[in-house]
Amino acid sequence: MNYIGIDIGSTCAKTTVLDEHEQVLFQDVCPTGWSSVDTAENIRKQLVQAGFDPQENVVVATGYGRVAIPYSDKTVTEITCHCAGAVYLFGHQTMGVIDIGGQDTKIIEVAGGMVKNFMMNDKCSAGTGRFLEVMANTLSVSPDQLTVLAAGGSDTSISSLCTVFAESEVISLIGRGEKKENIAFAVVDSIVRKVASQASRMDLAGKPVCLTGGLCDSEYIRKALSKELKTDIETSEQARYAGSIGAALFAKKKGKKS
Amino acid sequence: MSDYLQMWKDLGMDVETHDALCQVLPTAFGDTFLSMENRPEGMGFYDFVVSEIHGIRPSEMIAAQKEGKKVVGTFCVYVPDEVINAAGALFSGLCGGSQFWVPGGEKYLPKNTCPLVKASIGARFDRTCPFFRIVDMIVGETTCDAKKKAYEILGEDVPMYIMDMPQMKRDIDIQKWADEIKMFAAKMEELTGNTITLEGLNDAIHVINEKRKALARLFDARKNADNIPISGLDALLVMQIAFFDDPVRCAEMANKLADELEQRNKDGVSVFPAGTKRILLTGTPLAIPNWKLHHIIETSGAAVVCEEMCTGTRYFENLVDEDNASLEDAYMALSKRYMKNNCACFTPNGGRIDDILRMAKEYNVDGVIDTNLKFCCLYDTERRSVEQAMNEAGIPFLGIETDYTDSDAEQLRTRIEAFVEMLG
Numbered sequence A: 001m002n003y004i005g006i007d008i009g010s011t012c013a014k015t016t017v018l019d020e021h022e023q024v025l026f027q028d029v030c031p032t033g034w035s036s037v038d039t040a041e042n043i044r045k046q047l048v049q050a051g052f053d054p055q056e057n058v059v060v061a062t063g064y065g066r067v068a069i070p071y072s073d074k075t076v077t078e079i080t081c082h083c084a085g086a087v088y089l090f091g092h093q094t095m096g097v098i099d100i101g102g103q104d105t106k107i108i109e110v111a112g113g114m115v116k117n118f119m120m121n122d123k124c125s126a127g128t129g130r131f132l133e134v135m136a137n138t139l140s141v142s143p144d145q146l147t148v149l150a151a152g153g154s155d156t157s158i159s160s161l162c163t164v165f166a167e168s169e170v171i172s173l174i175g176r177g178e179k180k181e182n183i184a185f186a187v188v189d190s191i192v193r194k195v196a197s198q199a200s201r202m203d204l205a206g207k208p209v210c211l212t213g214g215l216c217d218s219e220y221i222r223k224a225l226s227k228e229l230k231t232d233i234e235t236s237e238q239a240r241y242a243g244s245i246g247a248a249l250f251a252k253k254k255g256k257k258s
Numbered sequence B: 001m002s003d004y005l006q007m008w009k010d011l012g013m014d015v016e017t018h019d020a021l022c023q024v025l026p027t028a029f030g031d032t033f034l035s036m037e038n039r040p041e042g043m044g045f046y047d048f049v050v051s052e053i054h055g056i057r058p059s060e061m062i063a064a065q066k067e068g069k070k071v072v073g074t075f076c077v078y079v080p081d082e083v084i085n086a087a088g089a090l091f092s093g094l095c096g097g098s099q100f101w102v103p104g105g106e107k108y109l110p111k112n113t114c115p116l117v118k119a120s121i122g123a124r125f126d127r128t129c130p131f132f133r134i135v136d137m138i139v140g141e142t143t144c145d146a147k148k149k150a151y152e153i154l155g156e157d158v159p160m161y162i163m164d165m166p167q168m169k170r171d172i173d174i175q176k177w178a179d180e181i182k183m184f185a186a187k188m189e190e191l192t193g194n195t196i197t198l199e200g201l202n203d204a205i206h207v208i209n210e211k212r213k214a215l216a217r218l219f220d221a222r223k224n225a226d227n228i229p230i231s232g233l234d235a236l237l238v239m240q241i242a243f244f245d246d247p248v249r250c251a252e253m254a255n256k257l258a259d260e261l262e263q264r265n266k267d268g269v270s271v272f273p274a275g276t277k278r279i280l281l282t283g284t285p286l287a288i289p290n291w292k293l294h295h296i297i298e299t300s301g302a303a304v305v306c307e308e309m310c311t312g313t314r315y316f317e318n319l320v321d322e323d324n325a326s327l328e329d330a331y332m333a334l335s336k337r338y339m340k341n342n343c344a345c346f347t348p349n350g351g352r353i354d355d356i357l358r359m360a361k362e363y364n365v366d367g368v369i370d371t372n373l374k375f376c377c378l379y380d381t382e383r384r385s386v387e388q389a390m391n392e393a394g395i396p397f398l399g400i401e402t403d404y405t406d407s408d409a410e411q412l413r414t415r416i417e418a419f420v421e422m423l424g
């Protein structure tokens, strides 16, 4: 028996399969697209092809599309899953976890390997992957390119937190002939400041802080966030899978199909 | 609810728009309430009241008006129902709890006003709530800024009387509230043409105390650590209806329901499986038909076992001294009881923290969810001290700000489910 964790986020769906020894057997990420139901079906086919038929293995679903997976044996929220995934990846029992997701950003305080407290931005898309995506679009670059550009920029800022207003600020910066690098810098700076201000309301002092979610690949974001939070933030290549790893761990805990 | 069409027309209501509300309410009620299993039989009465919500009680009120009685609308649990009752008038809580009325309110109020206030203004000006049409006078109070200014706008359309509520709880404030109650009594005498006698006021105090005791009994049954005899949703509905029902009938029905709940506790009849997490919900009022948070919590593996809210404990905790020797004594006795309520309009408001800590123990809760309506800066600001106190006491805590729309329902569900998972 193997254990499947599926994390259907707002932009990407992540899948992880673990064996009895919690070793990763399979991992995949694909865009969520318009319909979580279709995504769930595609993932199922993929799993069957890879030899991990959901019918024969335990499946735990997480993420905002967690209810859209008809073949899951259980659902667990992404907050609990990201915590478990981060404990697995980083090995800290006490830490702060920052997950910058597509639609929302979560900050989780972990104690004794469990969620002790958490917060989610509930008001708007400021400080999320979506914000980055919209601004990258406006600049006609990919989100990845934007973070690379940002490393070469400086001294520009966007004051508005609202994505819609910020977008028009970016447009007027373009109109003014501001360098792309500088605008990209301002975009990342806005996200980092927003995330940091959220994190400042949690009790993270003196604890290791780990970054999970889609933006963990960007060394520039990790550095900028580290600087703002005055701590060396850890991340790993697998951190974008943290939610699905956590879900797979809960599948293992569950042990059998329901 | 169509039998009441003529009555609504006579009230000058916009029956066409009102029809839309009549159509969605039964579905909303069915989806949230009737889908619950093993509900107490005593809820039948409350289900019936909701099914005829804009018909049955309004028609009773209109019948009373035909006999020459007056109906007075209120917006706050500090306004003493006893005085209204002693003057031979009927009272009705008016707070609006549906998004249906919010756009109407936004024609008159800034968008960043709390939805309760917007809905209330919308319900009056859009002429889509019979209670708002029936009332002969509305009693406002100087509590939050949103209500204070909204009352000025309401006053353009309906006779208003404002009570000046203290913002602190010193002895002079309690004296001042007693004076305000006395002035309000004079206003009620003027409105009704009746004299408020000592005997009448003592009787009214007794009637409202009995109602409080009955509701308290019902809440007592929810304290049982091993059994949840009633869902939070049903208990909330009882409270919401208490705001406009006849007080004697309210007590009778609540007592009947409490009998049943006590028996359920003896027999171990629970509406939730064993091990369901027990939640104390604190914060701003949940006016009818605002069932959103309870519904999400109770379909996420937890149960609400107490509401530290005006549509909860603040409505019935503490009794008024009965058998007062003079009217002055009675006004003072009323003031003393009402000033024991702890609303975020007051400063400092440490009493509310003490209440929450006490209730967390009394109701054997696993966690506290503090909620405030969007743009209610008082309760939002007070969240910080509530959270601190819960952290110190080691009680898991979640803060939620929300409005009447469903747009954040999925987000809320994730946060609440994660909170319940955190409780273990």
Ligand code: SF4
Binding pocket: B075, B076, B077, B078, B143, B144, B284, B285, B310, B343, B344, B345
């Ligand atoms: S929350 Fe405060 S102002 Fe509002 S009804 Fe309750 S006591 Fe009155």
Ligand code: SF4
Binding pocket: B114, B115, B116, B117, B143, B144, B145, B146, B147, B284, B285, B373, B375, B376, B377, B378, B379
């Ligand atoms: S919830 Fe807050 S803003 Fe709204 S009426 Fe009550 S005290 Fe005022």
